[in-house]
Amino acid sequence: MQPSDARYGLTGRVVRLPGGTVRVLTALRDLADGSRHLWGDAHDGTVEQLPQLQDRIAHQVVRATRQSIDAAEMDSARRKPPGSLRAHDLVLRALPFILAADPTSARAALGPLEQAMGLDPDDPRPVALASWCRAQLLLYDGTAHPDAERVLARQLADRAAALDPCGDPLVLTARSGGAIAANRCDQVDALLARAGAVDPGFGWVWERKGWLRAIHGEPEAALACFRRAMQLKGPRAPIANCLAGIGKAHFVAGRFEEAARWMNRALSENPAAVWLNRVLAPCYLAFGEQQSAARSLDLLRRAYPGITLARVEAALPGIGDSRCDDTQGRLLEGLTALGLPA
Template sequence: MQFIFEDYALDPERRELSRQSDVVSVGPQVFDLLLHLVRNRNRVVSKDELLQAVWGGRIVSESTMTSHINAVRKAICDNGDEQRLVKTIARKGFRFIGEISEAFPSQEASSPNAVHVEPNNPLAPDLALPEKPSIAVLPFHNLSDDTEQEYFADGVVEDIIAALSRIRWLFVVARNSSFTYKGRAVDVKEVGRELGVRYVLEGSVRKAGSRVRMTGQLVDATSGTNLWAERFEGALDDIFELQDQITESVVGAIAPQLERAEIERAKRKPTDSLDAYDYYLRGMAKLHNGTREAIEAALPLFYKAVELDPEFASAYGMAAWCYFWRKANGWMTDRPGEITEGIRLARLAVELGRDDAVALTRGGHALAHLACELDGGIALLDRAVLLNPNLAPAWFLGGFLRAFHGETEGAIEHFARAVRLSPLDPEMFRMQAGTALAHFFAGRLDTASSWAEKATRNLPSFLIAVSLAAASHALAGRPEEARAAMRRMRELDPSLRVSNLKDWLPIHRPEDFAAFADGLRRAGLPE
């Protein structure tokens, strides 16, 4: 069933918004937001309902909600002043007010460039899907008359395949198999069956003057659902640099989309048929939430994953990281025992996952906090970035360790790279808190307090963010704001004192620790 309004068509099955047969590029959450408003057009939809429907109830900032509503309006050529289609109802929510008709797409309907072709070998059986997520990256279509752009597009696709191949939890079809589809219009469902993959990435390249524009879309080949679509462009001044930038952007965007799609798939599976990877995915869904209850639910899921697969390095890393998170937020009930167990799990993660960027990232970060191995943790995170330069957590957790080590400017660069790689990351509150930490140690108190407040709005129970807000407000001469943050901090962890701060965070430079302790002391933390 399609929803038709003005000259737009919204197709929930294919997850496509099109205008006069041209696909409009929108992010997945923007699409979900528009679809929910359209489906519920007969009433006002509250912000709380949208948070549940689009973000799964996760706390997001007011600015995030506003930016997504603006993106919806932009996609359908509406705006906040005109409100021709999406109307804001003051203090109530939003309502889609455009006239809508419903229609069934024709049997032949498909994306503009997709038609059915016979497989290479019609008698060959469909390949079974691998146990882990699987993807094929098809050659991008050259929409320019310039044949040079075809070589450029092929180079981007080869780089994307190579980058995705570094992700150990992902099965990636080799370049030679993917390129057998070059020059052919294909049906992605057929490609999925022929290559035995769940996901297909396809795209196009077009030259316009001195600029190149590339589009990409990620499709679930089992259903034909469009999961993600985006456009990238740049100047031809340095075509190889542009190729690298586009590769980084595409991989950085689709890797989180793949993980989220797999998490949702795992949630829908019956609990009596789960394997190690599905337990891992369910644990990841909890971990992203960040609350005490979520972490308590995540830990046994990761333990179940390693029970089923004793060499599952990433699952060991995530379990270790849960113990770090319990320590960082004052949730440990048996501190010595939990720290010992976290260290054991982290060491298994880095030993079993020497070439696994995810295992090195979470295990290395946990070791820095639980075993006070800050230098070793930084080295492990640096190796993770070398193995997979598109892994956002490797950048932002590495940024935390650099900030604690006193490398503030390098830390800020790490956080900025993480945000660029994953601008809608469910762990954005961590990047915000890390940026606050780095600016605090650099002496930029107003900037630090601003970032810390952003993090606490996204996750009010984030103790490090609350403490940075308290310390930076106090040192900047804002006693009321400092005391308010300290009251919240004392509610979250009544056991914290100035005298035990060294046991909480691995702050390397004495001057950084002195500034942090002084700020919290002025905000009202007992000695």
């Protein structure tokens, strides 16, 4: 029997099948929404295998339950009427836009986040996430005022830190964006390490760790982080930025055809992430696809009129850090060779 105030219910049962085989059925339901089915699975094994089967099921249930509840909470917040939204609901509404990783989505997220800050000024989550959105506008060349955006990102990150003495993993991860905007790679490392220590199962932490490793020129470590992030994110979470990160890691490793393949997968998931052509165009050039490289650069210039090498360099994270400069320098050399003006 479920407690009367429970929002979600997890059930399981064992069915005996012919030949000494058993099937374990698990299901998660949203009890507050008409017992709506959120997730379920079935595992087969023999009676003798039950201890090992139990361990495998427990591991999967923990991961799948979190993924399903996160998706259900965001869906519930999306369907609430505007007049009933709390700060928590507004944060949930903003999250899919924040994780999409493109300037248009970052701007769309800022509206509900600013509203959430007005409703609950002491909540560090909307403040930290707004810092990350400002950092995205800077990193993806989505602002005409990069210096002002950099200052805003840093100020919001500092404010979130003051509001979050205990270290919420979401806040710590989002604050890393303000540190990236300030080109403080060591601080990004520290924030993500702390977030991962508090919650090793938080997929966004692993995604951000992957990007940091790629920026630092550690492609294999980056790929391991992105694979972990993809496992933890769940089937309904935005994955374009993970796919792009895998592409960036292959680019760093010099596997340019593989890098282009993953970048194109990312663009298929999120066509608004046109900024990825900053990497895709040099990829094509590196393995001799001159026409594809020119087409990719043309898409970038159409989306960002007046873009120059100086603007790209200003937007790249880690410039000025010796661990990062070699990695980003290869990208700038490719764009130079393709004729992007200085």
